[in-house]
Amino acid sequence: MxxxxxxxxxxxxxxxxxxxxxxxxxxxxxxxxxxxxxxxxxxxxKGKEEIFTEIIRSIFQDYEKMLEELPRETETEFEKINNLIRLHIHMAENRPNEGRLILANCPSKLKNESHTCQKIVDRQQEIIVDYLRECLEKGNASGEFDAQPVDHLVVVMLCLINGILRKKLLGKKEKISYEYTAIDFCRKAIVKHS
The missing domain is CATH 1.10.10.60 (Homeodomain-like)
Structure with a gap:
């Protein structure tokens, strides 16, 4: 009980x-x-801050688990990027309170390097950056991608994902998903054209 x-x-x-x-x-x-x-x-x-911290930790644990469950063995590296974008859009559409909570409340706490929000944002960025970098490097090595410079493209793709999340969570309620547009944009930007 x-x-x-x-x-x-x-x-x-x-x-x-x-x-x-x-x-x-x-x-x-x-x-x-x-x-x-x-x-x-x-x-x-103990108080409101402890409630907030527990919520943030729980959200991130769920998020990290979803990232770990993304398929690692796919036919193409682009399929992994596709899955990553879809995961974030799915989260924004199906867990809007959690997303809004983070977007509305964490930025003011990011000035404090020891705050849970800062640690979680840093870890989230690290996971996504590593994931995208690995996809791009493997895709370049196999000839699937012509994605250079990798580190710059990783930052652009991270910004794209974060921007879509913000738009979905803080913008007007729209029926537009942006999913296919974002995926097509990334495909055109990195997949090698024959």
Whole structure:
């Protein structure tokens, strides 16, 4: 039963932080909307910052697991890039509260190098950069790609993915996915033309 209450506090806080921001959300509001008392909230968490940190860690653990589950053995290296773009669009469409929570609340915390947000953003960038670099280098070596300079293209592709996420999460609700346009753009930019 206690685990259910803790989960309810976290899911309620995720929604509140995403919709109205960390600073505009109180522990009393979280408790009330989660259907628990404020003392019970403090039984599970030291305060709002600890709730936020646990949410961020949980989101990133799920995200890292999804990245690890991307197929490593594909017919082409471009298929891996395609899968990476689709994963991010899928996340934005199916987990919008989590994405908005990060985009709306983490930037102000990035000035503090020891904050969980900074550590997670650094780790996320490292994972994606390594993934894209490996795809581009293998694709260049096999003759599938004509992708030079690799490090510059990795940064451009990372910006493209992050930009699509921001547009999907913070822009007006649109039925446009951008998925096919982003994938086609990357294909035209890196796949070797015969």
């Amino acid at each position: 206690a685990k259910n209450k803790k989960h309810k506090i976290l899911s309620t806080a995720t929604q509140l932080f995403a919709n109205q921001g960390f600073d505009n959300t109180t522990t009393l509001q979280i408790a009330k909307e989660a259907g628990v008392t404020e003392p019970l909230l403090y039984y599970h968490f």
